[in-house]
Amino acid sequence: MTPLLKVERLNAYYGRAQILFDVSFEVGRGEVVALMGRNGAGKSTTMKAIMNMMPRKSGDIAFMGERIDAWPTHRIARAGLGYVPEDRRVFGDLTVMENLDTGRQPPRDGAPSWTPNKLFRVFPNLGEMRENVAGRA
Ligand SMILES: Nc1ncnc2c1ncn2[C@@H]1O[C@H](COP(=O)(O)OP(=O)(O)O)[C@@H](O)[C@H]1O
Ligand SMILES: [Mg+2]
Structure with a gap:
């Protein structure tokens, strides 16, 4: 079955600093997935990269089988993918x-x-x- 969210070889950068190195994972329909790691490991950066809120990133991202990695953030949000930032x-x-x-x-x-x-x-x-x-x- 097509995964709800499929992330392949995601790389992301702040300026010249590379933060994500070939991150790949899938989230299935009805699944709850937690991304865990120490402070500064890149959890928020992963979410921002998926939502296209990073200055520079590369990788393939599919939501419900459709490639979204070139979409602007508002279009991704309208498709149903939400991002709740930590600072609430x-x-x-x-x-x-x-x-x-x-x-x-x-x-x-x-x-x-x-x-x-x-x-x-x-x-x-x-x-x-x-x-x-x-x-x-
Ligand atoms: N706006 C930014 N500019 C430069 N570096 C950043 C910025 N935001 C986060 N970083 C760096 O990116 C790395 C990952 O941060 P982040 O994704 O916020 O980690 P986590 O959410 O796992 O605590 C850290 O080294 C952090 O210092
Ligand atoms: Mg964070």
């Missing part, structure tokens, strides 16, 4: 609800669709704060 920042001037709206995607076939109400059932505290400005405690 929010837009301080927007409300909780508006912050959620910035990351929402239209429903897609076969993908779980998150509505605010489903989310607030999982995180009830967030539901109570939906109209609060995110930058205020």
Whole structure:
């Protein structure tokens, strides 16, 4: 079966420093895969390279059987591949609800669709704060 995500010989650079050296892996449909390594090993760089957020990179990346490595980041995101950066920042001037709206995607076939109400059932505290400005405690 075609893997959900297939990464082959991924190399990535910051300036002249090469960070990734021929990284290859696959993620199957329904699989949960963790990439582990010490601080500075290149985990975030791997994710940024997949999302085409690196200044220079090479390699073959296929998502649901389609090559995405030349696509701009917004197109990759629209295809359904998300990247949640480690620093978890929010837009301080927007409300909780508006912050959620910035990351929402239209429903897609076969993908779980998150509505605010489903989310607030999982995180009830967030539901109570939906109209609060995110930058205020
Ligand atoms: N913006 C950047 N400019 C230059 N080097 C960077 C930058 N971001 C990360 N690096 C370097 O790339 C390497 C991998 O970093 P990173 O992918 O953030 O590691 P991890 O996420 O595994 O902790 C480290 O040596 C780090 O110093
Ligand atoms: Mg990191």
